[in-house]
Amino acid sequence: MLTSTPPPTPSTAGTVSAATSAARGFGHWAADPTAAAVPLIRSRVRALLEGWQIASEIADVLLLAVSELAGNVVLHAAVGRMRV
Numbered sequence: 001m002l003t004s005t006p007p008p009t010p011s012t013a014g015t016v017s018a019a020t021s022a023a024r025g026f027g028h029w030a031a032d033p034t035a036a037a038v039p040l041i042r043s044r045v046r047a048l049l050e051g052w053q054i055a056s057e058i059a060d061v062l063l064l065a066v067s068e069l070a071g072n073v074v075l076h077a078a079v080g081r082m083r084v
Contacts, residue, residue, distance in 0.1 A: 029041060030081045033077065035074055037070065070084065
């Protein structure tokens with residue numbers, strides 16, 4: 001399960017949607033470290049990068065890095081929650 005989580009700030013009351021996080025300049029998600037979470041995380045990051053109008057060539061490199069890092073967490077440290 002992939003959940004959106006706001007960053008810890010004193011002014012944050014309750015949950016913040018991914019769109020609000022994007023307006024602040026970042027996204028933050030938590031997921032169980034399973035193989036099924038990797039494409040979900042990649043999809044969320046892709047949407048965020050598209051919202052920021054990042055060039056597709058740069059976005060592709062960033063998405064590869066996110067996929068590799070998330071995959072390594074699943075493979076080597078599949079305990080607790082994975083935060084992106």
